[in-house]
Amino acid sequence: MNQTPTAAELRNRLVDEMIMTTVTLTPDVEHALRTVSREAFLPGIDLKDAYTDQAVTIKDNPNGPLALSCASVPSVVAMMLVQLDVQPGDNILEIGAGTGYNAALLAELTGGLGSVTSIDIDPDVALHARTMLNRTGYQRVTVIERDGLIGAPENAPYDRMLAAVGLWDVPTAWWDQLRDGGRLVLPLRWRGQTRSVALTRRGDTLVSDDMKLCGFVPIIGQDGERTARLNEDDTVRVHYDEDQVVDADALSVSLRDTPGIETLSEQRIGGEESFDGVWLRATASDDRVCRLEVTSDALKQELIIRPVIPGRSPLLVDGDSLAYLIVRREGTDPDRPFRLGAAAYGPRAVDLAQDLIGHIEAWGNARTSVPRLTITPAKTDAAIAGHVINKPESRLTLTY
Numbered sequence: 001m002n003q004t005p006t007a008a009e010l011r012n013r014l015v016d017e018m019i020m021t022t023v024t025l026t027p028d029v030e031h032a033l034r035t036v037s038r039e040a041f042l043p044g045i046d047l048k049d050a051y052t053d054q055a056v057t058i059k060d061n062p063n064g065p066l067a068l069s070c071a072s073v074p075s076v077v078a079m080m081l082v083q084l085d086v087q088p089g090d091n092i093l094e095i096g097a098g099t100g101y102n103a104a105l106l107a108e109l110t111g112g113l114g115s116v117t118s119i120d121i122d123p124d125v126a127l128h129a130r131t132m133l134n135r136t137g138y139q140r141v142t143v144i145e146r147d148g149l150i151g152a153p154e155n156a157p158y159d160r161m162l163a164a165v166g167l168w169d170v171p172t173a174w175w176d177q178l179r180d181g182g183r184l185v186l187p188l189r190w191r192g193q194t195r196s197v198a199l200t201r202r203g204d205t206l207v208s209d210d211m212k213l214c215g216f217v218p219i220i221g222q223d224g225e226r227t228a229r230l231n232e233d234d235t236v237r238v239h240y241d242e243d244q245v246v247d248a249d250a251l252s253v254s255l256r257d258t259p260g261i262e263t264l265s266e267q268r269i270g271g272e273e274s275f276d277g278v279w280l281r282a283t284a285s286d287d288r289v290c291r292l293e294v295t296s297d298a299l300k301q302e303l304i305i306r307p308v309i310p311g312r313s314p315l316l317v318d319g320d321s322l323a324y325l326i327v328r329r330e331g332t333d334p335d336r337p338f339r340l341g342a343a344a345y346g347p348r349a350v351d352l353a354q355d356l357i358g359h360i361e362a363w364g365n366a367r368t369s370v371p372r373l374t375i376t377p378a379k380t381d382a383a384i385a386g387h388v389i390n391k392p393e394s395r396l397t398l399t400y
Helices: 007-021 027-035 074-084 101-110 123-135 248-257 277-283 296-300 349-364
Strands: 056-059 069-071 091-095 115-120 142-145 158-163 178-190 193-202 205-213 225-229 236-241 261-269 289-294 313-318 321-329 338-345 372-377 387-390 394-399
Touching: 007 027, 007 074, 027 074, 027 101, 074 101, 074 158, 074 178, 074 193, 074 205, 091 101, 101 115, 101 123, 115 123, 123 142, 193 277, 193 372, 225 248, 236 248, 236 313, 248 321, 248 338, 261 321, 261 349, 277 289, 277 313, 277 349, 313 349, 321 349, 338 349
Parallel strands: 091 115, 091 158, 115 142, 158 178
Antiparallel strands: 056 069, 178 193, 193 205, 205 372, 225 236, 236 289, 261 338, 289 313, 313 321, 321 338, 372 394, 387 394
16 A cells, blocks of 8 residues: 655655755755755645645746746755855845745754845745744744845845845845855856856955856846847747847848758767757857747747757847757767757858857867856956956956
8 A cells, every 4th residue: 555655755755866866965955955844835735746846836927927936946946055055153145035945944054053034025925935934933034025136234244145036137235245255146147048156255256166057037126138029920039138239120031031051060969968058158258149039839830940949049149140059860879869050040141150160169178167257346447357248237257
């Protein structure tokens, strides 16, 4: 007779699966994950769903497709906690309270002598987090209904700051709240892709030592990304940053009136092998990198050569021409049966495709390499060697 597994059994099973497949856990993070009951922060959710490695929406967004707030994917939560490297006694600020579950994990990590402040702009979300933390015995966590871009200066300086919402820019207000030598982990978005970046403050600079692919609900109040439709049905779109120039009309004409070309690189991948580093590598030297989104309707109508990932593929845009990443099964290598390549449209299709192939080959020569990201306030005059991306409140410098 099969017995229904208990919450503790499901929780431990999920942590075991993380260790085997997705995340290298530190002992303290593993202990916290096995201790805090995720289901207690998700009332009404089926127990098995609470311990599945997936996000759970807790508040829908009436103005868009993305949730207003959600419980993040457990393995991503674990990954970011490892990046944060919380020490006993740390004073921690969390931006984006969510369900309160993450704050409970932080409370476990910092211990009885530490402190955790969690803020959220949405009153319902903040109330939910406060209520769940009280019910589960984490009354000492401070929950504040507050715009996350402001932070919580009343409890600063912080040893650790963790953003559980996606950021497009690093707010100026945060600099005075993180102590020198303190650590900031945030999902940061540039050129259409998001990375969980772990940074240490060194005077007027934040310097990364780790970054991993992720996706998060964007913070309210930052609007630096633009979207342009490339056909009348709005089934092919380009997403780009405000400092980039995209001529949607010219690109639409090229997509409609010029034949697409395909060029393959020498780089082969296996079926489960990650190639997101191509996108990251391109952003460290090329300001033409954007994100292409192609819907299933556009693919069914064969309006465009299929991108490697229809919903989110790296794209180079130059005037009336574009090139994006594709993959093709080719060859007999059973371990790496696929080749990466470029599809391109427009008068400069051939050149642009070759530029993208160059990024693919550069990635292929050092597949696990990641750049160092150095962030300084936008008004700082200090010059740092590397590729610079300017944002209203910060300056990003990427160096391989």
